[in-house]
Amino acid sequence: MSWFTAMWIVLRKELVDGLRDRRALFSALLYPLLSPLLFGLLFGMIADKQREAAQVPIPVLGAEHAPELVAYLEASGATVTEAPGDLEQAKAAVREGELPFVLVIPPEFGEHIATATPAPLHMIVDGSRNDQRPASSHARQLLEWYGAKLARGRLIARGVDPAVAKPLAIQDVELASAEELALNILAFVPMFVLMATFVGGMQLAVDATAGERERGSLEPLLLNPVPRSAIVVGKWLAAVAFAVVCVVLTLLCCVLVLEHTSVSELGLSLDTRPAVLAGVIAAAFPMALMAAALQVLVASFARSFKEAQTYISLLIFVPMAPAMIGMMSGLGDSPQALLTPGVGQQILVEKLLGGQAVSPLEFVLPVVSSLVVAALCVGVTAAMFRREAVIFGR
Amino acid sequence: MIVARDLHKRFGSVVAVDGVSLDAADGQITGLLGPNGAGKTTFLRLLYGLMLPDSGSVRVDDLDVVRDPLSVQASIGVLPDALGLYPRLTAREHVRYFGQLQGLRGGALEDRVEALLERLDMRSIADRRTQGFSQGERMKVSLARALVHGPNNVILDEPTNGLDVMSTRAMRKLIRELRDEGKCVLFSSHVMQEVSALCDVIVLVARGRVVARGTPDELRQQSGCADLEDAFVALTAAKASPPAA
Structure with missing residues (x-):
């Protein structure tokens, strides 16, 4: 054999x-x-978490004080919902975890916008809750974009190139394919x-x-x-x-x-x-x-x-x-x-x-x-x- | 035919086989009788070539075990000390696997497997997996795979160990049949009755040495005892103690 x-x-x-x-x-x-x-x-x-963060609705208290801001948020793909009741109730809802955060627009918001002075916005968040951070930072990102848009408009209205107010242009260059x-x-x-x-x-x-x-x-x-x-x-x-x-x-x-x-x-x-x-x-x-x-x-x-x-x-x-x-x-x-x-x-x-x-x-x-x-x-x-x-x- | 000459084997300082010679002729049953620890299993392992002797020689059908182990293994069937089976293979698959390794093929192999299953009365267990087999059933499978190639020489290490009366009788019958077919049968045992009932020639070993050999009658004569068991005790004891000056 x-x-x-x-x-x-x-x-x-x-x-x-x-x-x-x-x-x-x-x-x-x-x-x-x-x-x-x-x-x-x-x-x-x-992946699910990331997707959820993008889709989380933004609860707003006092939406009637800033219709333009609300319109901008909705145009950016966010769903703006009305937060329940008053400030205290909103705080309680965040503390209890019923809402991830609440965006509070005070009555004087429109006034400040009109006079081009810093307009106050309040984000009620619970910093101890890690799982809600993506949602609130997504909202914050949208607000900053809105602010930048207003700033550009004001500069142009005063005859200033918006680029002047942007001394640094930071771009990530990703080497890895x-x-x-x-x-x-x-x-x-x-x-x-x-x-x-x-x-x-x-x-x-x-x-x-x-x-x-x-x-x-x-x-x-x-x-x-x-x-x-x-x-x-x-x-x-x-x-x-x-x-x-x-x-x-x-x-x-x-x-x-x-x-x-x-x-x-x-x-x-x-x-x-x-x-x-x-x-x-x-x-x-x-x-x-x-x-x-x-x-x-x-x-x-x-x-x-x-x-x-x-x-x-x-x-x-x-x-x-x-x-x-x-x-x-x-x-x-x-x-x-x-x-x-x-x-x-x-x-x-x-x-x-x-x-x-x-x-x-x-x-x-x-x-x-x-x-x-x-x-x-x-x-x-x-x-x-x-x-x-x-x-x-x- | 198995011829061993002056075999020696030691493990470290322990001498297991100390100058054993043996002639096992064809058509005869040779019994290797000795107490536990006498070196029987080691001696048999030297015969079938799984262990190499420190000195001495073994020839099986005129083939040298050390020089040509594969040819020797083709001409002997061994029921070793260990009856290990594959728990997930059936009895038939065991016999077939070993038949293939012995070089059997196709129809010849299947005929041979069939004949052995018949002869060893294994029909009812042939296609069962061996997991949970009784000692007697395990012994049958081991025997069948040892004999599948129809070897001329058969070496059985304590073949009736752990068998009940019926199985023991069947085993004795098989051993006699093999002898009558002209095969050289060599088996070891520590049971006096076993050996005396079957053997043509008895080789009595103790402490690695042959202390007596001959037919049962010759052993009785040598020891001067009428009873074979007394003869066994007398002969193993005599050689075990240092000879008187």
């Missing part, structure tokens, strides 16, 4: 076994659903995708190695006339298959959440053309090879199933650490960084999803390094499977 045939028999058996293992399936199928949903929910909430800006906030899409390489095959890797030994089925298995390396590679590739499925599902879930929920209203957009997504999967694939190889190695080394699970859950820091560093200070794209397994993939996936061009070298370097690590791990594991202490447990 050829080495490949033996490997294929083991691989197929491990896949069947894994598909029937509820724990293995859960980690491969639930993770892709859970994480994007979580952050979809989070960003959806932020819209996609890059989005990626800063959504930097954890790459992290989610790359973590999937570790989550997907985790259970299967433990079960096929430490689990196999703990059940006492490793000894009978190794009694078959099959090279140990074929057995190890079969188990490894089964874990890789689970990891890759997990990666693809995670990516699809992320894309769906980004495109079909209120997240898109934040103005965040990722490059989600099919070619880019295929590139992301191609970049993550060697990482899956490496993740499963690390897991198979660590799990074979562990004395028991439980010990293996503990070690392997620590391995998840391998993809998390570079993502965290990347979010805080950026990873750069030096060849050394690209050659560091885990870091290279993070850079690559970030660039791809950020809509940046990726050079062939940037694609190849991380692939090479993770393939080297994977090959080393599989080789060491196969060697370990020849050691009596590993076969029979210590």
Whole structure:
């Protein structure tokens, strides 16, 4: 029997076994659903808040004293409502949280406007309430725009160029492209995708190695006339298959959440053309090879199933650490960084999803390094499977 | 045919197998009898090549276990100490998986699996997952996967451990059948009755050494005891204490 045939028999058996293992399936199928949903929910909430702020009605007390101001507010898209009763009642309503704020226009407002002296307006707010701040600051913004409009009119009436009263012209120049800006906030899409390489095959890797030994089925298995390396590679590739499925599902879930929920209203957009997504999967694939190889190695080394699970859950820091560093200070794209397994993939996936061009070298370097690590791990594991202490447990 | 010559194996400072030789012929049942901790399991592991001896040699059907382990494993069927099964695979899938790993394919494989399920009376459990199988059922699955390739040599490590009367009888019947088919059967036990009821040749081991060998009658003669159990005690005790000067 050829080495490949033996490997294929083991691989197929491990896949069947894994598909029937509820724990293995859960980690491969639930993770892709859970994480994007979580952050979809989070960003959806932020987007909702922003939208709500823009739509909040402006409760006004004494609207009859400034019909022009009210008209301006309504023309700007705000809904002006009449605040209940008198000043005391309005204060009580804000204090109780019934209204986010109340704009009070005193009777002398029109008089001051007419004489071009500062016209008083009162905003009744409760500064201790964070959730109402967006609403009141939106109203304040509108009022300031109204004030600026009046000022311009007065200057022109006095024959003065309004520009004189505007000595500074501050403009934000945003360097990051819209996609890059989005990626800063959504930097954890790459992290989610790359973590999937570790989550997907985790259970299967433990079960096929430490689990196999703990059940006492490793000894009978190794009694078959099959090279140990074929057995190890079969188990490894089964874990890789689970990891890759997990990666693809995670990516699809992320894309769906980004495109079909209120997240898109934040103005965040990722490059989600099919070619880019295929590139992301191609970049993550060697990482899956490496993740499963690390897991198979660590799990074979562990004395028991439980010990293996503990070690392997620590391995998840391998993809998390570079993502965290990347979010805080950026990873750069030096060849050394690209050659560091885990870091290279993070850079690559970030660039791809950020809509940046990726050079062939940037694609190849991380692939090479993770393939080297994977090959080393599989080789060491196969060697370990020849050691009596590993076969029979210590 | 299994021929072992002067096998030694130690773990750290513990000597597990200390110069054991053995000839297990085809068409015979050879029983490896010894108290717990005598080194039986380690000795068997040396025979089927999952452990390497520190010194000595093992030949199975004239193939060297150390030099050619894969060929040897194709010609022996082993019921090891550990009867681990895959809880999510059915009994039939276990036998099929091991048959495939032994190189069987297609119709030949299915015929062989079918025949074994029939022979070991496993029809009713064939397509159940092995999770929750009784000890007897687990033993049957382990046996079936050990015999799926029709090996000429069969090594059974404590095959009746934990079995009830019915299963024990079925196991004895199977062992005799294998012998009658001309196979070399080697099994270990610490139960006197087990060995005396079945074996053509008994090899008595204690503390990693062979203390006596021969037919049950020869053992009785050697020890001077009429009862085989007394002979067992006498022989293991005699060699265990240092010989008188």
